[in-house]
Amino acid sequence: MSAKPTLPVEALSLNIDSYVACTKCAEEVADIEPKISLQDYAAIDVGFTNWGLQVWCRRHQADIVHIDFGGAQLPADFRRLEKN
Structure with missing residues (x-):
């Protein structure tokens, strides 16, 4: 991974267009009373692997997604x- 910044500082704010979530967590949180957000309920680890980037659900000990970089070293x- 490149250590040199490649993005404008504005890109470091929350810019997520499509969230990644564990489908089991999403099913469970729909039935919880009182209501709780999926963001508060989920227990997710994200990190680099030998292949790319993995998103892991700690609650269900399951892979959510594993993105294969195909050997490329992306910036x-x-x-x-x-934020203050």
Whole structure:
């Protein structure tokens, strides 16, 4: 992974268009009373593997998605933008 920042600082804000979630967590949270958000219910780990990037559900000990980079080393921006 590249250590040199490649994105404009504006890209470090929340820009997620499509969230990734465990389908089992989504099914379970729909039936919980009082209501709780999927974001608060889910227990997810995200990290790099030998193949790419993996999203793992700790609650169900299950793979949510594993993105294969196909051996490519993609640029990554690890700067931290904090809101006051």
